[in-house]
Amino acid sequence: MKFKQLSVLALALLLPFAALAEDMLAPSLVPSRPKNLIIMIGDGMGPAYTSAYRYFKDNPDTEEVEQTVFDRLLVGMASTYPARVSGYVTDSAAAATALATGSKSYNGAISVDTQKQPLETIMEKAKKRGLSTGVAVTCQVNHATPAAFLSHDESRKNYDQIAASYINSNADVILGGGQKYFTPAMLDAFTTKGYQVLNDFSQLAAVNQTKVLGLFGEVQLPWAVDEPDAHRLSTMTNKALTLLSQNPQGFVLMVEGSQIDWAGHANDIVDAMGEMDEFAHAVEAVEQYVRSHPDTLMVVTADHNTGGMSIGRDGKYAWYPEVIRAVKASPETLAAKALADDNWPQLLADGLGFTLDDDLKTRFEHARMQGKEVLAHAIKHEIDLRSNTGWTTGGHTGVDVQVFATGPGAELFIGNQDNTDIANKLISLLPKPKKATATTVPVPQAAPAPTTVPAQAAPAPTIPAQADTAINGH
Numbered sequence: 001m002k003f004k005q006l007s008v009l010a011l012a013l014l015l016p017f018a019a020l021a022e023d024m025l026a027p028s029l030v031p032s033r034p035k036n037l038i039i040m041i042g043d044g045m046g047p048a049y050t051s052a053y054r055y056f057k058d059n060p061d062t063e064e065v066e067q068t069v070f071d072r073l074l075v076g077m078a079s080t081y082p083a084r085v086s087g088y089v090t091d092s093a094a095a096a097t098a099l100a101t102g103s104k105s106y107n108g109a110i111s112v113d114t115q116k117q118p119l120e121t122i123m124e125k126a127k128k129r130g131l132s133t134g135v136a137v138t139c140q141v142n143h144a145t146p147a148a149f150l151s152h153d154e155s156r157k158n159y160d161q162i163a164a165s166y167i168n169s170n171a172d173v174i175l176g177g178g179q180k181y182f183t184p185a186m187l188d189a190f191t192t193k194g195y196q197v198l199n200d201f202s203q204l205a206a207v208n209q210t211k212v213l214g215l216f217g218e219v220q221l222p223w224a225v226d227e228p229d230a231h232r233l234s235t236m237t238n239k240a241l242t243l244l245s246q247n248p249q250g251f252v253l254m255v256e257g258s259q260i261d262w263a264g265h266a267n268d269i270v271d272a273m274g275e276m277d278e279f280a281h282a283v284e285a286v287e288q289y290v291r292s293h294p295d296t297l298m299v300v301t302a303d304h305n306t307g308g309m310s311i312g313r314d315g316k317y318a319w320y321p322e323v324i325r326a327v328k329a330s331p332e333t334l335a336a337k338a339l340a341d342d343n344w345p346q347l348l349a350d351g352l353g354f355t356l357d358d359d360l361k362t363r364f365e366h367a368r369m370q371g372k373e374v375l376a377h378a379i380k381h382e383i384d385l386r387s388n389t390g391w392t393t394g395g396h397t398g399v400d401v402q403v404f405a406t407g408p409g410a411e412l413f414i415g416n417q418d419n420t421d422i423a424n425k426l427i428s429l430l431p432k433p434k435k436a437t438a439t440t441v442p443v444p445q446a447a448p449a450p451t452t453v454p455a456q457a458a459p460a461p462t463i464p465a466q467a468d469t470a471i472n473g474h
């Protein structure tokens with residue numbers, strides 16, 4: 001029912017575009033249609049993350065709790081469930097497929113439908129219409145979320161295959177980690193195709209034109225808390241915006257705070273807040289860009305919730321973010337350093353910001369003897385107890401996620417929606433495809449835009465024949 005209401009609302013909001021298209025006006029003359037689309041995904045960033053981040057950033061010396069960029073931009077919520085065959089709890093691949101194509105698929109799918117047939121992505125549609133495209137992420141660039149925007153594969157685990165396919169994505173900007181997945185021959189192919197290939201973050205500043213493939217880590221980029229001044233994601237985002245802005249037709253950019261999810265899987269509140277801060281910086285950078293470029297729409301969401309984090313635990317009405325703020329490095333890094341240092345109790349006390357009593361020293365000592373993983377786990381557990389942070393799973397949960405937006409078309413994202421709606425609304429805002437015979441097309445051309453929004457209400461499996469024929473066309 002809500003779905004229908006939303007569809008009607010979206011339809012009503014889109015009608016002015018259709019009417020103008022009938023008058024054969026160029027889409028660029030429609031003032032409320034954005035030229036540039038930016039979708040930002042906080043991987044695993046369920047509502048508890050943005051709330052926790054607010055208190056983590058709160059200035060304890062003031063009476064009020066200061067708002068964050070997420071509070072400022074909040075417009076709605078989105079359900080994240082995958083195709084029926086995978087139940088109610090999505091993985092990043094199915095969720096990214098939904099966000100990139102507007103269709104639901106099975107967990108593990110990289111922009112293919114439940115029959116493993118390719119689904120056209122917003123990036124492919126944008127390319128066909130003359131826009132530039134780009135991705136900027138903190139994981140390896142061939143990880144599930146960016147992969148669903150740049151590739152098609154039956155499994156997210158086919159990392160090598162996905163990396164090899166990127167040469168055909170024609171994306172103008174690809175920034176993140178993942179050096180180990182790109183062979184010298186593959187990098188040569190990128191160079192031959194006109195890409196600047198970078199492997200050191202310091203090279204990025206000098207880049208002043210597309211195309212660019214920047215791989216700044218063997219796999220993922222370092223935890224943000226281990227290099228608090230690096231701000232790699234906002235730096236990559238700002239560079240991507242500068243480069244993509246050179247196309248007068250516009251662009252579609254996907255930015256992902258990838259490792260919020262990794263911290264969630266590890267039940268690691270220190271890195272969860274560090275990665276949230278990194279992502280928030282990137283969101284603020286884009287918000288600033290939208291302010292100075294009123295023809296740009298930004299939409300921020302999460303693909304799902306990870307870890308089942310709770311602000312408070314064990315029946316105690318409290319949360320102590322000052323404990324988290326005092327930690328000077330990721331638990332993983334602290335554990336590695338403690339393993340290599342005989343004076344580890346002092347090292348941990350300095351890194352954690354509290355003294356170790358005899359009982360805790362004994363517990364850490366036992367953990368240390370069992371290796372880095374066990375010690376890191378003990379450190380995280382101690383931080384959870386002291387900050388009163390809870391977790392319910394090392395995996396994902398099926399709770400709805402938030403949607404944030406600003407810029408022309410932002411009102412389309414108000415209220416309750418599905419993750420596929422987000423993609424279909426964004427796709428509906430792309431310029432209309434150019435047709436060879438222009439005399440009689442305006443009416444049929446105008447119709448598809450509004451109907452794409454209700455169409456995704458029908459799950460992908462019920463329309464496989466339709467989807468297949470659409471895909472086989474190119």
Ligand SMILES: [Zn+2]
Pocket residue numbers: 044092261262265306396
């Ligand atoms: Zn995950």
